[in-house]
Amino acid sequence: MAIKVNQDSLPEGPIPTYEDRKFPISRPAGQAPSAFVDIPPVDHKLSNGNGIPSMKKSLLAPEANPIENEDFCAVCLNGGELLCCDHCPKVFHLSCHVPALLSFPVGEWVCTLCRNLLKPEVEYDCENTRYSRYNKGDRALHGLDDLDQKKCEKLVLALFCSSLSLPFHEPVSPLARHYYQIIKRPMDLSIMRKKLQKKDKSHYSAPEEMVADVRLMFWNCAKFNYPDSEVAEAGRCLEVFFEDKLKDIYPDKHFPLMQQEDSDSEEVERENSQMAPKGFPWPSYGQECIQPKRRRRHAESEKTKRTMFQPANSLPHV
Secondary structure, three states, X not given: OEEEEOOOOOOOOOOOOHHHOEEEEOOOOOOOOOEEXXXXXXXXXXXXXXXXXXXXXXOOOOOOOOOOOXXXXXXXXXXOEEEEOOOOOOEEOOOOOOOOEOOOOOOOOXXXXXXXXXXXXOOOOEHHHHHXXXXXXXXXXXXXXXXXXXXXXXXHHHHHHOHHHHHHOOOOOOOOHHHHHHOOOOOOHHHHHHHOOOOOOOOOOOHHHHHHHHHXXXXXXXXXXXXXXXXXXXXXXXXXXXXXXXXXXXXXXXXXXXXXXXXXXXXXXXXXXXXXXXXXXXXXXXXXXXXXXXXXXXXXHHHHHHHHOOOHHHOOOO
């Protein structure tokens, strides 16, 4: 495990190595002044027991195929204090990782994308771990089991780390009124992250629920955006990426496709509840809204006529 902190500047000039060092060679008096010659690094020679010398690598030699970690968080693409994965170049903020970590780990650390699902190399210090520790068996019958929890977290983090997923990280701004007039069931990756927490009331009870939310997010994107827009194109490419990941993580499981009307199921149910029973003469829009106004105008005009054409003998006497 390593913690990486971005710096604005690095020391100027190359870092000296043993290859760059030069040592003076002294000469007897009266000869030319001492010159500098290059001294190559000396390798340690060890005997293998048969009198044949063997070569040993210098302690200063770099490790074979070292992992060079990235400079910015794989989720939010920002710098700062980042946690480095020991199995891949990705780095994360504690809060950006899925699941979000509560403290920096000690020793070797691997991210959710690299962690073995069946035999995890490390145990994360996250809210789900602490919740399960203090509430054993509380949601065991209702929430995801440990294996499905890890698989769903891997799928969601893979979506977060994709460069195409930036428009789907957070909910659409409330200022976009037209969006919420068209889309009745908004969905984004932040909602899925929240529903992966066991303490949340809307915690997933099966992986099918999480997959349905992901597909709902793509369906909303296709419904609201123009087909040739950048967001719509990103949604289509990200959907292909997700379906491939889903097959890799759940190779033997089938997830039925979501029907298109599922996005507006709440609106459909509300409209169906307002439908009149069979045989009931439900008034049309004209009868319901316009006709009463006409009756009121007619009543006002009759009252005005009676006032204007009232006989003289019926006027009140002063």
